[in-house]
Amino acid sequence: MARLRLAVLISGRGTNLQSLIDACADAGYPAEIGIAISNNPDARGLERAARAGIAARTVDHRPFADREAFERALDAALGEADTGLVCLAGFMRLLTPWFVERWRDRLINIHPSLLPAFPGLDTHARVLAAGARVSGCTVHFVRAEMDRGPIVVQAAVPVVEGDDEARLAARVLAAEHRAYPLAVRLIAEGRVRIAGDRCVIDGEEESGATLFSPSSPGGR
Numbered sequence: 001m002a003r004l005r006l007a008v009l010i011s012g013r014g015t016n017l018q019s020l021i022d023a024c025a026d027a028g029y030p031a032e033i034g035i036a037i038s039n040n041p042d043a044r045g046l047e048r049a050a051r052a053g054i055a056a057r058t059v060d061h062r063p064f065a066d067r068e069a070f071e072r073a074l075d076a077a078l079g080e081a082d083t084g085l086v087c088l089a090g091f092m093r094l095l096t097p098w099f100v101e102r103w104r105d106r107l108i109n110i111h112p113s114l115l116p117a118f119p120g121l122d123t124h125a126r127v128l129a130a131g132a133r134v135s136g137c138t139v140h141f142v143r144a145e146m147d148r149g150p151i152v153v154q155a156a157v158p159v160v161e162g163d164d165e166a167r168l169a170a171r172v173l174a175a176e177h178r179a180y181p182l183a184v185r186l187i188a189e190g191r192v193r194i195a196g197d198r199c200v201i202d203g204e205e206e207s208g209a210t211l212f213s214p215s216s217p218g219g220r
C-alpha cells in the first residue's frame with residue numbers, strides 16, 4: 001500500500017518532527033515525510049530534516065501582507081509536495097478558517113495538555129497552578145477554533161510533587177513523541193473515522209492503543 005505523505009509544519013526545535021522522522025525510517029511504517037516546512041528560518045527543526053535527507057522549506061510569514069497571503073504560499077508548498085496529511089508540530093501560527101477548511105480532515109495538531117483542558121499557551125504553568133494531578137498530550141484534527149477538534153490519541157502523565165514547568169514539559173514531551181507517531185499510524189492505516197466532533201478508531205477495543213498512561217512513581 002502507498003505510504004501516506006506527510007507535511008510536517010514546525011516553528012522551533014522540532015523534537016516532534018524528529019519522532020515522526022524516526023517512525024518513518026521504519027520501512028513498515030505506513031507514512032513518509034514529503035516535506036518539513038517552517039515559518040521561522042532559524043528553526044532548529046530544519047537541521048533535523050536536513051540531517052535526515054528530507055526536503056525542507058522555509059515559508060517565512062513576515063513578508064506577507066496578511067495571514068491569508070502567507071497561507072496561500074503555504075498551501076502551494078503543500079500541494080507541490082503532494083501532501084496527504086499536514087501535521088502541525090510546534091507550529092506557532094494561528095491558522096485562518098480558510099486554511100483549516102481547505103485541509104479539513106487532513107490537518108492534525110499536537111497540543112501539550114489533555115484537551116479540552118488547558119488549550120492555548122503557557123499550558124504547563126496553568127496545569128501546575130490549577131493543581132491538576134494528571135496532564136498529557138492530545139493529537140487532534142484541527143478545526144477553526146483553536147485547540148479544538150476530533151481527538152485521535154491522548155497520552156496521560158502524572159503531575160508529581162515538586163514539578164516545575166520544565167520537568168512537567170519534559171515528561172509530557174516524552175509522551176508526545178509516542179503519541180504523534182501512533183496517531184499518524186492509525187490515520188495512515190485508515191483506522192480513524194471522524195464522526196461529528198469525535199473520532200472512532202477501528203480496532204480500538206482489542207488493542208487499547210489510543211491511551212497509554214505510565215503509572216506514577218511509587219504507584220501501582
Ligand code: GAR
Pocket residue numbers: 010011012013014015016017045089090091110111112120173176
Ligand atoms: C510541543 O510540546 C508541542 O506540543 C507544543 O510545542 C512544542 C513543540 O516542541 N505545541 C503547542 O504548544 C501548540 N499550541 P517541538 O518543536 O520540540 O516539537
